[in-house]
Amino acid sequence: MPILELTTLTKHFGGVHAVDELDLAVEEGEIFGLIGPNGSGKSTTVNLICGVVSVTAGRVAFEGRDITGSAPHRVLAAGVARTFQNIRLFGHLTVWQNLWVAQNSVEDRRSENFAKRWFFGSGATRDAVDQQLEFAGLAGKRNELAANLAFGEQRRLELARALATKPRLLLLDEPAAGMNLEEVHALDGRLRALQQAGMTIVLVEHVMELVMGVTDRIAVLNFGRKIAEGLPAAIQEDPAVQQAYLGGGVETAHA
Amino acid sequence: MDDIYLITILSNIGMISFIALSAYLLLVVGEISFGQQAFFAVSAYGSGIATAMWGWPIWLGLLWGALVAGAAALVVAIPTVRLRGLYFSVATLAFAEMVRLIFEIFTYQVEIDGELVGPDGSDGFRDIRAIYDSNVSAFEYMLIIYGLLAVVLIGFLILERSRLGAIFRMIGEDPMLTEMQGLNVTKYKILAVVMAGIVAGIGGALYAHLATYVEPKIFNVMLGVHALAYGLIGGLGTAFGPLIGVAIDIGLLESIRAISGYRMIVFGGLVAVLLIVRPRGLLDEAAMHWLRGRWRGLIRAEN
Ligand SMILES: Nc1ncnc2c1ncn2[C@@H]1O[C@H](COP(=O)(O)OP(=O)(O)OP(=O)(O)O)[C@@H](O)[C@H]1O
Ligand SMILES: [Mg+2]
Numbered sequence: 001m002p003i004l005e006l007t008t009l010t011k012h013f014g015g016v017h018a019v020d021e022l023d024l025a026v027e028e029g030e031i032f033g034l035i036g037p038n039g040s041g042k043s044t045t046v047n048l049i050c051g052v053v054s055v056t057a058g059r060v061a062f063e064g065r066d067i068t069g070s071a072p073h074r075v076l077a078a079g080v081a082r083t084f085q086n087i088r089l090f091g092h093l094t095v096w097q098n099l100w101v102a103q104n105s106v107e108d109r110r111s112e113n114f115a116k117r118w119f120f121g122s123g124a125t126r127d128a129v130d131q132q133l134e135f136a137g138l139a140g141k142r143n144e145l146a147a148n149l150a151f152g153e154q155r156r157l158e159l160a161r162a163l164a165t166k167p168r169l170l171l172l173d174e175p176a177a178g179m180n181l182e183e184v185h186a187l188d189g190r191l192r193a194l195q196q197a198g199m200t201i202v203l204v205e206h207v208m209e210l211v212m213g214v215t216d217r218i219a220v221l222n223f224g225r226k227i228a229e230g231l232p233a234a235i236q237e238d239p240a241v242q243q244a245y246l247g248g249g250v251e252t253a254h255a
Numbered sequence: 256m257d258d259i260y261l262i263t264i265l266s267n268i269g270m271i272s273f274i275a276l277s278a279y280l281l282l283v284v285g286e287i288s289f290g291q292q293a294f295f296a297v298s299a300y301g302s303g304i305a306t307a308m309w310g311w312p313i314w315l316g317l318l319w320g321a322l323v324a325g326a327a328a329l330v331v332a333i334p335t336v337r338l339r340g341l342y343f344s345v346a347t348l349a350f351a352e353m354v355r356l357i358f359e360i361f362t363y364q365v366e367i368d369g370e371l372v373g374p375d376g377s378d379g380f381r382d383i384r385a386i387y388d389s390n391v392s393a394f395e396y397m398l399i400i401y402g403l404l405a406v407v408l409i410g411f412l413i414l415e416r417s418r419l420g421a422i423f424r425m426i427g428e429d430p431m432l433t434e435m436q437g438l439n440v441t442k443y444k445i446l447a448v449v450m451a452g453i454v455a456g457i458g459g460a461l462y463a464h465l466a467t468y469v470e471p472k473i474f475n476v477m478l479g480v481h482a483l484a485y486g487l488i489g490g491l492g493t494a495f496g497p498l499i500g501v502a503i504d505i506g507l508l509e510s511i512r513a514i515s516g517y518r519m520i521v522f523g524g525l526v527a528v529l530l531i532v533r534p535r536g537l538l539d540e541a542a543m544h545w546l547r548g549r550w551r552g553l554i555r556a557e558n
Binding site: 050052071072073075076077082088090091092093094097100101102104119120121143145161165 | 413416417418419421422424425427428429431432434435436437438439440540541544547548551
């Protein structure tokens with residue numbers, strides 16, 4: 001059974017068919033690439049899965065359960081976390097607080113203890129946050145406001161925050177946008193490490209060095225429709241895909 | 256004589272601080288309420304009825320007023336917290352005006368020692384005499400006001416460092432992103448509205464017993480607008496912000512007699528200028544972060 005299954009998923013914004021009868025099946029443990037030209041419906045697909053925009057038609061199933069139209073907090077509770085194409089952090093909170101609340105949302109939140117649940121959380125949760133800061137390379141910035149971080153640090157914090165909620169499926173919307181080559185390599189390594197640890201990842205990305213190297217399978221969208229699906233090498237050769245990217249090779253396509 | 260003047264001003268600052276904190280809490284969760292005076296009013300009447308008509312002791316009357324205000328806030332919250340921005344503001348304003356108009360016609364009087372006591376429509380509610388009957392002096396009552404204010408303020412400061420406080424700020428900044436952290440934003444907003452109602456209610460109950468007389472027209476929209484302005488002046492980064500706002504308005508502007516006739520003009524101008532140069536007030540989040548950093552530095556230097 002696929003961990004994520006989209007069935008004839010459709011989203012219309014007025015006359016725009018942002019996502020059009022999309023069928024997709026992501027298997028547990030794989031890194032699945034979702035690519036396509038600008039405006040092809042990648043972000044909308046992520047938003048549909050997360051319950052951020054309402055579904056026009058079709059179905060989203062996660063681990064066999066129908067989550068179509070679920071409120072975002074329920075989708076997260078079900079085990080799906082995401083990052084954003086345009087970084088979204090709580091800029092008024094510190095780096096540490098950004099992670100702490102996310103961590104709490106799965107742990108102390110279920111606690112019977114009033115003080116733990118509403119006020120200060122448990123020591124274990126605090127330790128877990130410290131570990132995550134370490135892993136994200138942000139330990140030195142723990143008391144900084146998220147708004148004051150450098151761009152690359154904000155990206156790392158966003159990923160760390162998604163991971164803090166202990167998802168089984170991670171949706172990454174252009175995590176490499178704006179990164180230099182070195183940072184892309186670091187991200188590549190991080191994604192592989194996550195996969196080793198059993199995470200399933202859907203990677204929306206324009207940076208082909210990353211997509212072609214790290215993904216197991218790729219689906220290509222164009223005008224909301226899936227025009228190709230398969231192994232990275234096959235996608236690279238696919239004439240329909242090359243056509244979609246305005247005649248150029250996939251390798252040269254950048255956002 | 257001057258002593259009484261000082262005590263009166265300080266007591267006013269204290270009472271108004273509650274409604275300022277109430278509006279501040281909602282500003283933190285990103286909602287602008289023009290209606291916090293309604294909870295102030297509901298509690299003023301509720302606690303007055305409890306002590307003057309039902310003969311409850313004053314502390315129970317205060318508690319009762321705050322609870323009634325909290326219950327009223329719950330009733331308002333459930334249909335309105337889903338509204339965004341301007342719609343929430345208009346809904347709270349409409350509710351507050353409705354409450355005021357109800358008090359204009361609300362009559363409920365009983366005979367006590369041959370005299371009619373209780374709310375009498377637009378003539379108001381006289382003889383809420385509990386503190387005078389129990390021989391509490393103006394000075395002692397001021398201490399009670401500040402004692403309760405200290406308790407509420409400490410509550411806010413604890414909240415500030417807690418998970419719930421962080422969630423309130425998250426909602427204020429980006430409700431959709433908060434929802435995507437697995438948090439039910441509607442539920443937390445209802446909680447914030449109820450907490451804000453209770454806080455305004457404490458102020459209202461204190462007010463009724465100090466003034467001994469309440470009438471509906473006191474609770475007009477200007478009270479709510481001031482409550483909002485206090486947080487916006489003093490800053491939304493800390494619960495001290497709205498208190499600074501109150502102190503500036505009542506403490507400074509009202510007591511400088513030279514500008515007495517122009518107080519509203521000066522106050523309005525101050526708000527306008529601040530909204531342009533510091534949209535989230537003097538002590539905004541960035542200022543508080545800087546101050547906390549300095550504070551931590553000092554502590555480290557000590558050790
Ligand atoms: N909220 C919205 N309202 C109206 N139209 C929208 C909305 N969101 C997306 N669209 C439209 O839907 C289409 C798909 O947009 P989407 O953001 O999903 O594309 P994308 O593949 O993520 O593109 P990019 O690579 O530029 O991020 C576009 O035509 C876009 O203009
Ligand atoms: Mg996109």
